[in-house]
Amino acid sequence: MTTPMRPADAYPGSYGTSEGGAVGRVTLQTIADRVGVSRMTVSNAFSRPDQLSAELRATILAAADELGYVGPDPAARSLARGTTGAVGVLLTESVGSAFQDPIAAAFFGSVAQELAPTGLALALLPSVESPDRIPARDIPMDGALVYSCAGDMAPVNWLIKRKLPLVFVDQAPIAGASSVLLDDRVGARAAAQHLLDLGHRRIGILTTASDRSVGIAPDPATAGVGYVSRERVEGWMSALGPAGADVTVVHLPDNTEVHAEQGARTLLALDDRPTAVLCFSDLIAWTFERVARSQGVRVPDDLSVVGYDDSPIARRAQPALTTVRQDLDAKGRAAATALTRAIARSRGDATVGDGPDAVLVPTELVVRESTAPVPAER
């Protein structure tokens, strides 16, 4: 086989071939012509090393290197192969929240860690909706993670319509899709039971809901729209209800410090102030502690507080928060696995079973210093 190969000299923008005219771009064909083989063989040299002799492959790779050819064009390969090597991540809020919210960050860190060996990239999808650019619809991906999104979000629908393999996290899944959910019912129930065991019967709840403003919910059973919020409320109530506790639920529009503070004031201002408070998150619990302290209410002597998530601030809080821990690492691993399995399944891989996965991540009550027996009646 004759392979005339002259040393290629620099490619400062201007391409050219020894024979023929100027060429716009180096492709498989360019190299094939250079070496004198078919395009397919060059393709194999890169993608299927076992399909040609090591010798020829070396020649081809050398020629490619010389011509400044990196490897098969990813976009073209995606089209031909039907896979892209990236999975999407859809979030409720801005993508920034994935990094700012410590719970989300820990979760995605774990997902990334678990996904790394597969070589899949994590594509964070902005949820903007300009009529022409809709990431959830237009970005190439092999599957996606839907993280705690409002179920009716338009981007979710795009993903569904694309029939992409999906995994719903902290959110009710659609039929046929896999899910990774926290065992919130059990966790919340344990937290409530803990308070009951300490003798508390007048209990406040601070949780997020669909309401626009902070306020006392008419009926404790009325949980917010959010899936997670609903689960936690039901968990708490499943212990408090039967015990005949006197429950006051305060709804917050979201999980922010500002609203948590308003909610805290609302509860503390009640005539019959609760002796214990269950919070939707550690952030809210932490804020509650702060507001209580500023009003001269001692935690846990006068009032017990329970958080949720066991985020870093739980340990940092003064006093350290009793809370419900979720194993974020396990959750991340489960989500990554469920996603790769869903993708494999969509490709007809029979080794992964056929039903969608439904993982329930266990929760655990962590008792610290923010809870104590109910104080003697004043």
Add this chain to the structure above:
Amino acid sequence: MTTPMRPADAYPGSYGTSEGGAVGRVTLQTIADRVGVSRMTVSNAFSRPDQLSAELRATILAAADELGYVGPDPAARSLARGTTGAVGVLLTESVGSAFQDPIAAAFFGSVAQELAPTGLALALLPSVESPDRIPARDIPMDGALVYSCAGDMAPVNWLIKRKLPLVFVDQAPIAGASSVLLDDRVGARAAAQHLLDLGHRRIGILTTASDRSVGIAPDPATAGVGYVSRERVEGWMSALGPAGADVTVVHLPDNTEVHAEQGARTLLALDDRPTAVLCFSDLIAWTFERVARSQGVRVPDDLSVVGYDDSPIARRAQPALTTVRQDLDAKGRAAATALTRAIARSRGDATVGDGPDAVLVPTELVVRESTAPVPAER
């Protein structure tokens, strides 16, 4: 005019057309046949609304909806158009570190925020290197952010070879690429000057380097391989050198608590213990404080400590750390802007100037409680 979006009521696997036989997949052609127009017109209905009458467009969109067609296949579109709508992010460590390291997380949060309006997705590239799957080489993207990577990392080279528009962050850029750098020289110098102003002359430095183990550097000028590390050392020395300070540099293999602790012990065990210490990061400074305290050395009374970054722990530390703040939000915005500009430039957009951008993000000394005047000689 937008497509009406109903909550997609299941297309359970089985496809079929009203006319003709079973069809493998719905494409532009399927719809074109259904409506009786050319494929191109259907394409325009989705991608170039102004190229056909509103009437026909509506008909086409309706037919598409009916057939369960979501929109042009992203992979195919990428190939034809030459853009993907995603930008890559390359990190030194595992992708998880983007979420775990608070500095990186804040930075990427800001990048994402700034990138959102453009509709570009952020694809986090795992740096695994199995011979067949190399994300940096194989994943379709329009450009990439290279974040504080060792310059000789293989993935960086793949990106370069692909001739992608790149932005180097916290890292020396290659020729022709844009960069976003912290003004570390100035920040470090200010920190050192602050100590000099307080009267300190015997000063320790704890910084990361290429060394395998913790140890005293023979020559203060020998900075580590890391770009950032080098910059900071030079900044510190630019003040300390001329002042004739007695400087001891301890090299750490990385920015971890374990090694920081070893480094701290090394400095504290010196016969002529420094009266002040400059640290590469807040984490190291925070660890130093802890070790010092455990040895009965009081900060700042006996010894002053300066951190770097003004990360959350700087404020949390006991005593709160004097440190050098970097505006992570500004850094993120600058990086996002530089990247979109680089992409625009690569497409021949003349409105963005032709040279690569080189942004220098300002730093600022924040004096808290961990620094004090040099103590009287024992």
Add this chain to the structure above:
DNA sequence: ACCCACCTCTTGACCGGTACAGACCGCAGG
């Protein structure tokens, strides 16, 4: 000597779009 399996490489079709240059048409202006 013969047949077949095996290793290599080639051929032709296809992945699902988009760009660009017309073709066709009704209408206002000279």
Add this chain to the structure above:
DNA sequence: CCTGCGGTCTGTACCGGTCAAGAGGTGGGT
């Protein structure tokens, strides 16, 4: 009546690969 023109739609040629089937040559088994 012919011309020029803008608005619509069509035809053709890509974009740069991969897949599946087949064509030669080689060597081993019998």
